[in-house]
Amino acid sequence: MESDSVSENKSGREAFWRANKRLIFVLLSIWLIVSLGCGVWWIEWLNQYTIGELPLGFWIAQQGSIYTFVLLILIYAIGADRLERKYGVEE
Amino acid sequence: MSLALLEAAADPSRPWTFAFIGITFTAYLIIGWRSRVRETRGFYVAGQGVPAIANGAATAADWMSAASFLGMAGLISVKGSDGSMYLMGWTGGYVLLALLLAPYLRKFGQFTVPDFIGTRYASSTARIVAACCAIFVSLTYVAGQMKGVGVVFSRFLDVPLEAGVIIGMFIVAFFAVLGGMKGITWTQVMQYFVLIVAFLIPAFAIARILTNGEHSVPQSAFLYSDLAERLNQIQLDLGFDEYTKPFTSESRLNVLFITAALMFGTAGLPHVIVRFYTVPSVRAARWSAFWALLFIAILYTAAPAVGMFARYNLLNSLHGAKVIGVEEVVASDGQALRSLYRLESPKGVDLNWAYNWQSTGLLSFDDIDGSGTISLAKTSAEATIDKDIIVLSTPEVAGLPAWVIALVAAGGLAAALSTAAGLLLVISSSMAHDLYVQFIDPKASEAKKMMVGRAMIIVAICAAGWFGIHPPGFVAETVAFAFGLAAASFFPAIFLGIFDSRSNREGAVSGMIVGIAFTAFYIVGNQWDTIFSVTRDAGFVRPWYMTRWFYGISPQGIGTAGMLLNFAVTLVVSRLTPPPPKEVRDLVESIRVAG
Numbered sequence: 001m002e003s004d005s006v007s008e009n010k011s012g013r014e015a016f017w018r019a020n021k022r023l024i025f026v027l028l029s030i031w032l033i034v035s036l037g038c039g040v041w042w043i044e045w046l047n048q049y050t051i052g053e054l055p056l057g058f059w060i061a062q063q064g065s066i067y068t069f070v071l072l073i074l075i076y077a078i079g080a081d082r083l084e085r086k087y088g089v090e091e
Numbered sequence: 092m093s094l095a096l097l098e099a100a101a102d103p104s105r106p107w108t109f110a111f112i113g114i115t116f117t118a119y120l121i122i123g124w125r126s127r128v129r130e131t132r133g134f135y136v137a138g139q140g141v142p143a144i145a146n147g148a149a150t151a152a153d154w155m156s157a158a159s160f161l162g163m164a165g166l167i168s169v170k171g172s173d174g175s176m177y178l179m180g181w182t183g184g185y186v187l188l189a190l191l192l193a194p195y196l197r198k199f200g201q202f203t204v205p206d207f208i209g210t211r212y213a214s215s216t217a218r219i220v221a222a223c224c225a226i227f228v229s230l231t232y233v234a235g236q237m238k239g240v241g242v243v244f245s246r247f248l249d250v251p252l253e254a255g256v257i258i259g260m261f262i263v264a265f266f267a268v269l270g271g272m273k274g275i276t277w278t279q280v281m282q283y284f285v286l287i288v289a290f291l292i293p294a295f296a297i298a299r300i301l302t303n304g305e306h307s308v309p310q311s312a313f314l315y316s317d318l319a320e321r322l323n324q325i326q327l328d329l330g331f332d333e334y335t336k337p338f339t340s341e342s343r344l345n346v347l348f349i350t351a352a353l354m355f356g357t358a359g360l361p362h363v364i365v366r367f368y369t370v371p372s373v374r375a376a377r378w379s380a381f382w383a384l385l386f387i388a389i390l391y392t393a394a395p396a397v398g399m400f401a402r403y404n405l406l407n408s409l410h411g412a413k414v415i416g417v418e419e420v421v422a423s424d425g426q427a428l429r430s431l432y433r434l435e436s437p438k439g440v441d442l443n444w445a446y447n448w449q450s451t452g453l454l455s456f457d458d459i460d461g462s463g464t465i466s467l468a469k470t471s472a473e474a475t476i477d478k479d480i481i482v483l484s485t486p487e488v489a490g491l492p493a494w495v496i497a498l499v500a501a502g503g504l505a506a507a508l509s510t511a512a513g514l515l516l517v518i519s520s521s522m523a524h525d526l527y528v529q530f531i532d533p534k535a536s537e538a539k540k541m542m543v544g545r546a547m548i549i550v551a552i553c554a555a556g557w558f559g560i561h562p563p564g565f566v567a568e569t570v571a572f573a574f575g576l577a578a579a580s581f582f583p584a585i586f587l588g589i590f591d592s593r594s595n596r597e598g599a600v601s602g603m604i605v606g607i608a609f610t611a612f613y614i615v616g617n618q619w620d621t622i623f624s625v626t627r628d629a630g631f632v633r634p635w636y637m638t639r640w641f642y643g644i645s646p647q648g649i650g651t652a653g654m655l656l657n658f659a660v661t662l663v664v665s666r667l668t669p670p671p672p673k674e675v676r677d678l679v680e681s682i683r684v685a686g
Contacts (some may be wrong), residue, residue, distance in 0.1 A: 013684045020683075021590075024190045031186045035179050035354070040347045043172075043337045052314035058335040059314065061175035062167075062395040066182050066388050073189040073384055077377040080194070084374075089686035091372050 009088070016087035023079050027072050034060065034068045107497030108247045115285055115501050116262055119278045119508070123266025126274040131540050134271030135202040135520050136368045141276050143375040147382020149279035150366045152286065152509035154181075154357075154387060156232075157239025159394075160286055160506035165478030168398035172337040175395075176346050180353025182384060182391050187358035187582075189380030193367040195589045197376035198682040202368065203517075204361045204581060205525040211588040213675055214596040215530070220603055222525035224580050225361040228573045229514040229521075230554065232362075236511035237559025240504060246451070246483070247500040256559040259504075263512050264552050268545050272369060275512045282505035287389060289502020290482075294393045297400050297489040309396035322403040329410065330469035334399065341645060348648030355654055356574030359581035362513040365520075373685035401481045404488055408440045409474055410467040414458055420450075432456040434465065444487040453477035454484075515555060519547035572614050575650030579606035583657040591662070592679040598665030606657030610650055612636070617646040 038046060039061040046057030084090045128134050141149070159181070167174030199207050204225060209218025237256050244255025266274035291309075298312035306312035313319075323333040332339045338346060357363065366383075367376045416433035431449045434442045434456070448454040455475045456465055465473045483503075486495045523544040528535055535543065580603045587594040587602075615622065616636040639645065641652060670676075 009686075013680075013686075017683050027190060028186070031183065035183045036347055036350060039175060039179050040350055041343065047335070047337070053317055054314055054319050055335050057337070058172050058175075058319075061172065061337075062178055063310065063313070063392050065175075065179050066392050069182050069186050070381070070384050070388050072186050073377075073381045076190050077381050080377055081374060084685055089684045091374065091685045 012087040012089055016083055016089045019083050019087070020080065023076065023083065027076055031069070031072055035065050039065045104247070104493035104496040104500075105249075107494040108500050111494075111497045111501040112248070112504065115281075115505065118281060119262060120265055122277045122281060123270050123274045126266070126270035126277050128269075128271050128273050129541070130537060131202070131524075131544065133273050134541060134544050135516075135524060136365070137271075137273040137276045139200070139369060139371055141369040141371075141379075143370055143379040144382045145276070145280050146366060146370050146375070146379040148283040148386055149276045149369075149509075150363065150379065150383035151386035151390075152279040152283035152505070153366055153513040154363060154383070154510070155286065155390060155506055156510040157236055157243075157503060157507035159390065160290060161239065161482050161503050162479055164394040164398040164401065165481035166398075167395050168402040168481050169478045170340055171332070171334045173340045173346060174398065176341075176350040176353065178391055178395060180350045181357055182387060183350070183354040184357025185380060185384040185387070187354065188363065188367075189377060189384070192358060192364065192585055192589070193376045193380050194373045194685070195682045196364060196585070197367050197370060198373050198685060199678075200368065202365075202524055203520050204364050204585070205521060207588065208581075208584055208599070209525070209529075211675065211678065212584075212594075212596040212599045213672060214600060217584070217596065217600050217603070218525060218529065220600065220607075221581070221584070222521040224576060224603075224607070225521045225525075226518055228360065228577055229362060229517045230551075230558070231573050233511050233514040233518070233551075233555040234558035234562060236507045236514065237555045238562050239507040240511070241559055243500055243503045243507070247497070253560050256556050259508060259511070259559075260552050260556040263508055263515065264549060267512050267515055267548050267552070271544065271548075272365075272516055275516055276369060278512065279509045282509040283386060285505040286502040286509075287386070289498045289505070290390050291393060292495055293482075293486045293489060293491060293499060294397050296491050296495070297404070297485055298396065300489050301400050301404060309393045309400070313396035313399060318399065318403055322399060322406070325403070325406050325410070329406070329467055334402065342643070344642070345645045345648055348644050348651045350648075352578050352648045352650035352654075353574055355578035355582045356576075356650055359577035359585070360573075361521075361577075361581065362510075362517045364581075364585075365517060366513070397485065398481065401485060401488070405476060406467055408436055408438070408442065408488075409434070409445065409465055412436050412442060412445075412465045414456075414463050414465065417458075429455065430457070432458070432465075441490065444484060447487070448480060448484055451480070453480045511555065515548055515551045518551040518554075519544060522550070523547040572611070575610045575614060575647070575653060576607060578650035579610040579653030579657055583654055583661060587658070587661055589679065589682060591665075592676055593670060594661055594665045595668055595671040595675075597668040598661040598663075601664045602657040602661030605660045606653045609656055610653035613641060613649045613653075614646040 043057035043061055047055035049056040051059050132138055163177060166177060196207060201207065205218045205221035208221040209215065237259060240259035241252040241255040244250045245252045266278050294309045295307050298309040299307045301318060302312050302316045306316055319335060323335060326334050370376050370379050412434040414432055415435045418431040420428040420431060422428050431446060433446055436442050445454065457473055458465060459471060459473055467474055483499060486499060527543050528540055584599050584603055617639060619637055644652060
């Protein structure tokens with residue numbers, strides 16, 4: 001590479017941080033909607049529907065939200081790995 | 092609780108209990124001996140060499156306490172739908188931890204949470220405030236763990252509570268003093284497997300029994316069997332709300348605030364955060380958060396199923412049971428202690444366990460109307476059931492073999508000891524590393540630092556043991572305090588320290604102080620009577636500060652408001668004062684990116 005490696009690295013770092021913040025924002029929005037939204041605020045409305053033999057809101061509050069949390073962290077771990085490779089900022 | 096009487100309840104399982112506890116304790120001691128360390132990096136952060144998946148298991152054991160293992164399913168069973176605030180609150184925090192805190196704190200890579208706050212805000216004041224909060228939060232928590240150890244010993248092995256606590260102290264002291272974080276980590280990994288197996292075997296068995304063999308997995312029995320519908324019907328018949336009906340114990344706003352306070356508090360608890368300092372890389376910190384929550388979720392998704400099954404089973408088998416005999420238990424001085432009811436179920440269920448558990452005092456009957464049958468209807472309530480027996484009695488209710496009961500005892504001990512060890516390390520590192528070495532003897536040699544660290548662990552263990560034997564009446568109340576405090580102090584300070592480079596010392600210190608002061612004032616005001624064991628006359632008018640004056644929010648949920656206040660104060664004050672120095676801005680730049 002002929003360009004200055006330090007400044008190139010700097011732009012990579014900044015681009016990574018922007019993309020990382022975007023990913024976090026999307027995942028935490030889902031986190032908020034599922035937990036405090038579906039699990040608490042809209043639970044009564046969701047309870048008019050059923051999943052299996054349970055009211056939907058009740059199942060989300062006691063099971064579905066926890067599965068979602070695990071999935072969100074998994075997606076972030078994979079996503080952040082990819083972003084680090086894409087912007088060349090791995091350890 | 093009368094221990095001699097308990098022998099009857101636990102007797103066939105006694106040899107098994109001795110065997111399981113003997114084997115697991117020996118294993119913990121061997122692991123502790125093999126992981127002994129000689130330097131502070133090994134002592135405080137396990138040499139940063141713990142693989143992601145092992146750290147996940149250790150974090151899960153660190154997190155799941157005696158209360159998660161023994162108490163949570165019972166709590167959910169009593170609260171019904173509203174029990175979800177604990178389920179979501181104690182798992183949802185890991186998303187915040189994994190996305191917002193853990194990877195960056197690992198990149199920062201020191202020993203403690205006060206290390207980060209002190210360095211990021213270039214302030215000894217911030218460091219001292221953080222260290223004191225860490226000590227307070229961890230000490231309130233650890234008292235409950237040591238008591239849990241004592242209770243399991245006294246229930247299952249007929250050892251006095253004090254002796255049980257002391258045995259527990261000795262075991263923790265051995266691996267924590269020798270191996271520090273390294274010893275604690277590898278024993279926690281093993282303790283995770285002990286506790287999860289001990290929780291799942293009875294959970295699978297009771298699911299199978301109640302669904303007549305259709306479902307073995309508790310989570311699927313919960314979802315696909317008609318148990319919820321049958322339980323709802325029983326609850327309605329007895330005059331209660333449906334089990335799946337939300338907001339029966341707290342308002343919607345309060346459930347929201349409590350859930351949020353538990354989530355942000357979880358993310359801010361120092362004993363959980365420091366676990367992420369022990370992995371080799373930033374990438375490993377993210378992956379170990381995933382493993383941790385996966386391991387935790389296995390128990391946390393089974394617990395609501397166990398809670399529901401146990402409630403169904405108790406109501407279904409005890410309501411309408413015929414009294415076939417009452418034995419009066421009389422103390423040596425002739426005073427009546429309690430009545431033991433022998434019951435027979437018209438449905439043909441074996442109720443021998445109900446007879447056995449009465450001798451613990453955690454289950455009692457009183458045929459008030461003299462009808463010869465036990466009624467559990469809301470208006471008569473002829474049985475008193477302590478929520479703590481839900482998990483412990485499940486194996487007997489389900490008619491499982493004696494060794495399963497012994498396994499549950501070993502699981503409860505693993506849960507309590509692993510959490511206690513993690514908390515003790517935070518207390519000792521706050522005292523030795525953040526306070527002593529920083530402010531009293533900054534030139535201490537490595538050997539001296541190690542000696543102080545080990546000494547402080549012993550001090551912390553003795554304090555925890557003392558609180559375990561003489562529990563202050565306010566332990567239960569102060570757990571709400573621990574979460575509220577962590578949410579209102581640590582979470583905003585760490586989060587803004589990473590994501591807002593403009594946040595400075597003035598902002599963070601004033602934000603933490605306002606957040607803590609507001610939260611503490613509200614909780615202490617509301618729980619003044621229980622904390623200080625005050626009794627009031629009937630005519631006592633509570634002054635405004637002893638009521639839920641902030642929009643009726645419960646003291647358990649006030650941490651959320653304290654946290655929002657902390658955010659507001661930090662952001663505003665930081666922008667009215669000079670920006671942080673260049674070294675701090677460079678530090679923020681460097682921790683944001685792994686490479």
